Amino acid sequence: MPRIPRFRSLPLRSRLAILTAAAVAVAVAGCALACWFIVRAQLNQRLDDALHDASTGGGHAATEVLARRGCLSEPDTNTDDWRVVANPYRASMQLIAVNGTSCWVLGDQTLPVTKADLAVLRREGPESLQTVASADGIEMRVLTQPATISSPSRDQKVPVAISTALPLSEVTGPLNTLALVLLAVSGIGVLGASAAGLGVARAGLKPVDRLTDTVEHVARTEDLSVRIPVEGRDEIARLSASFNSMTAALSSSRELQQQLIADAGHELRTPLTSLRTNIELLERSELTGRELPPEDRRELMLSVKAQMGELAALIGDLQELSRPDVAHGGAPSQTVAFHEVVEAALERARRRTGPDLKITAELAPWYLRAEPSALERAVINLLDNAVKFSPPAGTVEVDLHGGELSVRDHGPGIPPEDLPHVFERFWRSASARSLPGSGLGLSIVARTVQQLGGTVSVHPAQGGGTVAVVRLPGARTPPPEAPEA
Incomplete structure (x- = not known):
């Protein structure tokens, strides 16, 4: 037996077509059932009205014929007495006597006497409407009403009941035809809805197919330059625009990564080459037994130490740039006294400089939310940059307000x-290319300031030199600490 696939495993267009067909089928079925019940009620009402009209028009004349002709137990088509009775509806009519026996009056069917008929005969109800089967097995709609006839002596009235019947085929026939018509129309509607749903699904999912093909192409080839045309302003257009933005961001990130690797390789090559040369000189000196002069050996070791320090600084800067943003998984920020961070950075900078360079500072209180170590590193980079380009016996001026x-x-x-x-x-x-440094200091400053929602700029200062300005959002007083949970 073939395995029927689950609904969720079907393609999206197939699911949309099935859902559309199911929705249309439910709607059509509901409309068809409502139509069928409304028509049935109308036809039943018309049949009951016709019974009342037939009973009113033929009841009195039928009793007169019955008085002349006598009681017959079954239809007698050989007599013409019943032909004088107006019977435009071709109804069947019979009289129910006091003893419960029935007498055929007109029509071509005889009816059984039911409890409802006897109840009307006993005057327990004004009339009765029921569906019964005639002697020939034909379903009839029967209306039984009370009446009186003259006794044979003509001196008194005898209570009787008159039953008037019409075949129920006048209702069931049109209803059966209507059911077949509605069934055919519903089937055609469901098939049409299925085809239309499949067509609409194919047309509506073309942008999704295009997006899927593009994603598969990018996953297969890693070509991030592909873009999807954005048409309209619907959800598919928003999805396409988001995908284009994502691929553009990935492409930019890849380019920056490649550029960083290339730049880092270029910057690492110089100190590594110098280290290699110096180490080869030391190795050759050991292998040949020719010791270097003490002064040259000391300078060579100082050069190796300087190159090692430069490599360590470069690796530290690269690690700082590779750290995630605080808002995206980095260390949590806290309330920081900016003036204290600047003061700590000044102490470190003063220890690195000689006695000839002077660093002055005017610091006003300022508080903000930041990561203390990252903020201090950014300030140190600014100070190191200023110290590097200051002339001997110069001054570095630091101001925070x-x-x-x-x-x-x-x-x-x-x-x-x-x-x-x-x-x-x-x-x-x-x-600056002849001076020590990796060229990453100000880049780290800009990155840190941007993460904190601030701005940084560098411009020439009046009277010569350069001034770097960092603006960070915060307050003059520390904010109140949030209560612990």
Whole structure:
């Protein structure tokens, strides 16, 4: 026996077509049943009205014929007495006597006497409407009403009941025909709805098919340059636009990653090459037995130590740039006193500089939510950059007021054409390429400030030098701590 697939395992267009056909089938079936019941009620009402009309029109004349002709137990088509009775509905009529016997009056059917007929005969009800089978097995709709006839002596009235009947085929015939018509129309409607649903599903899912093909192409080829045309403003258009934005972000991330790897490889090559050269000189000296002069050996070891420090700083900067954002899984932020963070960074910077360089600071209280270590590293990078470009016996001026931190040096300054590139990774101006550093310091500053919702800028200072300005949102007083749960 073949296995029937589950509904959820069917293709989406097949499910839409099935659901459309099912919905139309339910609607058509409901309309057909309502139509059939309404028509049946109308036809039954018309049949009952016809029974009343036939009873009213032929009852009195039938009793007169009965008085002349006498009681017959079955239809007698040989006599013409019944022909004088008006019978436009071709009804069958019989009289029920006091003893419960029935006498045929007119028509071609005889009817059984039921309890309802006897109840009307005994005047227990005004009339009765019922469906019974005639002697020939034909279903008849019967109306029984009370009446009186004159006794043979003509001196008194005898109570009787007159039953008037019409064949129920006048109702069942049209209803059967209507049922067949409704069934055919419903079947055609369901088949048409299925075909229409399948067509609509195919047309409506074309954008989804296009999106699916594009996703499969990207997954297969890793080609992130593919874009889906966005048509309209519906859900499919929004999905296509979101997919285009996602692939654009992935493509940009890949390009940045490739650029970072290339730049990092380029920056690592210089200290590694120098380290390799110095180590090879030391190795050759050991292998040949020619010891280097103490002064040269000391300078060589200092160079190796400097290159190792440069490598460590570069690796640290790369690790800092690779850390996730605070809002996307990084270390949780907390309320930080910005002025205290700047003061701690100043202490570290003063320990690194010589006695000739002076660092002055004016710090006003400012509080914000941040990660203390990341914020302190950003401030240290600003200070290191200012110290690096300050002349001997120069001054670095640090000022913090209203959440705006400015760090100014009195160095040669930055050419205007280089200002747009100062926050790019691994970028260094021509005058700074001979100085130690990886070119990642200001990039780390920009990244940290952006995560905190602030801004950072670098521009020439009046009177020479460069000033870096960082603006961070916060308050002059610490916010109240949230109560513990």
